[in-house]
Amino acid sequence: MITVQDLNISLPEFNLSDINLSIGESEFFILMGPTGAGKTVLLEAMAGLVPIRSGKIFIGERDITTLPPERRDISLVYQDYALFPHLTVLENITYGLHFHRIDKAQSEVMLTRLLEILNLHHLQGRLPVNLSGGEKQRVSLARALMVEPRVLLLDEPLSALDPGFREEVRNAIKRLHQSSNATFLMVTHDFAEALSLARRAAVMNNGRIEQVGSIEDIFQRPSSTFVADFVGMKNLFAARFKGTKAVVHSLEIELGREPPNSNGYIAIRPEDIVISREAIASSMRNSFKAGVTGIFDQGFYYEVHVRAGEVTFKSLITKRSVFELQLREGNDVFVSFKSTAIHNF
């Protein structure tokens, strides 16, 4: 629904090159990348706040490349909230209505709904200075959605929040997305956030998009070494949850806890995966027979790929272990990991 075509931007100390991105109607899309990759510049270019050198931006069929920001139907939520300090919470939320012809009854309904979803009723008369971080971000979300934008851009909306508030605001964002028709595009560093909110994502580096695809794909089949390094946690699998078990293809993996959702993801860091010749008798609840499918020299470590059923695990082990285990491709081994090393989303 929002499409970016061959976008190029040159700023004095920064360039974006050949950005191509297409995000579907009402989709929740994640943009990831290290600091300085150009994520904020890309968002601001979509919103019309940064001059572009070449390329086009469409919302649906409509070419918005040359439209001023106020006519794009794109709302913004920043990490630092950017609330108008001289206006009350209610005045902040309804600010955009001054410039939109929205039916009064309709906007009343909208306001009530946003106040309810974001739990802001009791704060309407306050000034931003008297709000906590989580409250500020909830106000900024309400303000952005009050004008019923086609696209909502969220620039690391959770990064400045204390962990306690982060969860709360994340859930609010999820609920807002489900109850709105807008397309959400969110920048984040946090994989847990990405996985709990979106299905598709893009990874940016150095002013370019390195990879676009499903989040699972980005983890399992990184298209460049940069993406592989950036995502780090290499074992990510879609799973069905049954009681305290996660079912990945034919493997039943014991989590030692019951996830709240029935479908989701599990992730295991490669350094948490142990490879041995014999089945290990230890506290590790998960141990599977597997075959070595690849051994890759990574400098200090070897990355060893082992396949159990249809699932390929990637493990990082020292050179010495590879030598002591006399690992070769095609060997039969055991792959084991603790329940506590598994992250579920």
Add this chain to the structure above:
Amino acid sequence: MKREPFFWITVSCGFVIMAFILLPLIELMTAPSLTMLKETIQDKDVVRSIWLSIYTAGLAALISFILGTPLAYLLARSNFRGKQLVEGIIDLPIAIPHPVVGIAILSVAGKNHWIGQVFSELGIRVMGSVTGIVMVLTFVGIPFYLNATKNGFESISPRLEKVSRSLGASMFSTFFRITFPLAWRSMLIGIIMCCARAISEFGAVVIIAYHPMIAPVMIYERFEAYGLRYSQPIAVWLVSVCLALFLILRILTIRSPKEV
């Protein structure tokens, strides 16, 4: 706890400076008798010169406000080649000796320059006129307005304006609904600084316009003609009126505790 010598040096220097500033002023303010003060304020020439000083300075501030606000905004928000040069030029009037300012303005607005000729064709007199005084006062006062206002704009996050734009507001609406309400205090401080600087100008004005007489020129004239005793009461009145005005403006700008 025993204080270190360093502490006592800082405190003593502070006292020396306070005394240096306050003693002459207190001496000045208390020198004239009440009857002298009363007589002086009944002198029509004195009232006229103080009034002239205040309203020419006010006009200079108004011109600075109207012409200076957009430039201050530009300097606060954009980076362009030659920006530092522009900022340097803005500060020039602060660094130039006051009589030189007068002479410089005269050399453009006088009969020997085409601009001066255009002025006289249009019937605008600069020499010895209120127009000339306002021109000089604007010249010396505008840097103070520009710098205070620029700092005010810089302290407002550009993101507030960006959010406002994305919510449907044009640049004009954004300026009047967001930027101005957040910057007006800085603008008012700029206006006060500009006025204060303009009211205190003597050297440049005396070259452009000895008459009509602004208060500093009259103080100087009374001092030259009659001596210290006769110049002091006018000075006291000028200082009091200015202090009163600035005090009122400062009170208006005190932040109410609920605001940021």
